[in-house]
Amino acid sequence: MSRLREGLPAEAVLTDADVLASYAHDMASFCPAGTPAAVVLPREVEQVRHVLRVASELRVPVVPQGARSGLSGAANAVDGCVLLSLVRMNRVLDIDPVNRIAVVEPGVVNAELSKAVAGHGLAYPPDPSSWEQCTIGGNIGTGAGGLCCVKYGVTAEYVLGLDVVLADGRLLSTGRSTAKGVAGYDLTRLFVGSEGTLGVVVRAVLALKPAPRQQLVLAAEFASSAAAGDAVCRIMAAGHAPSLLELMDRTSVQAVNRMMRMGLPESTEALLLAGFDTPEPGAELAAVGELCRAAGATEVVPAEDAAESEMLLAARRAGLSALEAVKGTTMIDDVCVPRARLAELLDGVAEIADRHRLTIGVIAHAGDGNTHPTVCFDASDEDEARRARQSFDEIMALGLELGGTITGEHGVGVLKRDWLARELGPDALELQRGIKAVFDPLGILNPGKVF
Known part of the structure; x- marks a missing residue:
């Protein structure tokens, strides 16, 4: 500990047991967390480099952290590690x-960046549901998405360059500040989604x-998942570019009503929300409304103004919190499937819920097939917790069977480590482990995560 403190201000190193415990894990369930040796909160790049130099010298594991709003255990402590919390490195250095x-x-x-650039008539599009608390570093680490990604894309498409502190303390700059650039391998993209296993992003x-x-x-109501899935396919096949295309199943709609008393239609099996930010959004909504009716919508209600639109979006953004209130604990999946298989995923999740006698709500970024089946359970009930974990695994297996992926935006972390091996296969897994070894030969960066 003395070596660590040498290059850091006293207030940057925390060792109180209760404080350490509060930093030890993110928001994921069923993910083990160890006991850290210290939490370090740097404010400068040189302080991060010092931590990595000492950690490399002494072979101490380092776990980078942001706001710890993640849902895969990627920010969880391992025994004896240094938790490197980057929340105090929170400056917007330049807007051009x-x-x-x-x-x-x-x-x-994320939300603070959005506010800062809005004053220049600009926007940073990636908008995770936790955008008011999650950090840009965490977004980069997990390759985060959000509601507007169907039109504007995910985090990886907006990261042009990075400064990264490597495991041995070297400072690496990748990418560019220009609109184009293809010099060498794309190391920037390699770091996006790497969950702190290859280096620590500092800029x-x-x-x-x-x-x-x-x-x-x-808002369009449907009497079946199949009809809602058909509507999604019709909208995308017709060439529309919605700014969002979100879906809530009956379970999630009812949960939101209980928490917020919004009067959403509880009898519907699926509620589809389609948004447009085009010059004539009313015309787009009218065309999409007709496609929804052709797919079997029982009710189609276009918002008349921005206030009504925001009310509908508030219901969607509250979905995960509302489902958490059902039983007190949730496991949130983020299986992504081809759009044409969306209804099969929804129906499969409903069957899994019935078979395991559980409440599982599904909220989805329907426009890109990224679903969030959310298993609600009582963590103090051992049998129910066992059934919750089993259902979670079955949902991931279903996603792979439908040609999808185990994670669309939350990352692998601890929670899905075994499933990553199943999705990638042995050859791809060996190559990825080889890449990890090049950047982190001692294996000190976020050990036990991803692989």
Whole structure:
């Protein structure tokens, strides 16, 4: 500990047992967390480099952390590690309206960046549901998505360059600040989604877009998952580019009503929300409404103004919190399947829920097939917790059977480590472990995560 403290201000190193426990895990259930030796909260790049140099010298594991809003255990402590919390490195260093880029530190909160660039008529599109608390560094680590990704894309598409502290303390710069650049291998993309296993991001160059127009949202009710899935396929096949296309099943709609008393239609099997931020959103909503009716919608209600649209989006954003309130504990999956298989995934999850006698709500980014089946259970009931874990695994198996992936945006962490091996296969897994060994030959960066 003395070596660690030598290059850090006293307030940057925390060792109180209760404080350490509060930093030891993220928001995922069923993910083990060890006992850390210390929490370090650096404010400068040189402080991060010092931590990594000492850790490399002494062979001490380092677990990088952001806001710990993750859902896969990727930020969980391992025994004897240094938890490297980057939340105090939270400066927006530059906003360049001409080149449409922002340069930020990893601890900048997603929503704060959005506010900062909005004053320049710009937007940073990736918007995870936790956008008001999650950090850009965490978003980069997990390759986060969000509601608007169906039109604007995910985090990886907006990260142009990075400064990364490697396991031995070297500072590596990757990527560019230009609109184009193909010099050498794309190391920037390699770090996006690597969950802190290859290096510690200390600075990011992010692409920005012109701020979109205010969107209008349509709500469509369906009597079956198949009809809702058909509507999604019709909308996308017709060439529409919704700014969001979200789906809530009956269980999640009822949960939101109980928590927020919003009066959403509880009799519907699936509620589809479609938004447009085009110059004439009303015309787009009318066309999409007809496609929904052709697919079997029992009710189609376009919002008349921005206030009504925001009310519908508030219901969608509250979905995960509402499901958590059902039993007190949730396991949130993020299986992603081809759009054409979306209804099969929903029906399969319903069958799994019935068979295991559990409440499982599904909220989905329907436009890109990214679903969030959320298993609600009582963690103090040993049998129910066992059934919850079994159902979670069966949902991931179902996603793979349907040609999908075990994670669309939450990452692998601890929770899905075994499932990653099943999805990738032995050859791809061996190559990925080889890449890890090049960047982290001593295996000190976030050990036990991903692989």
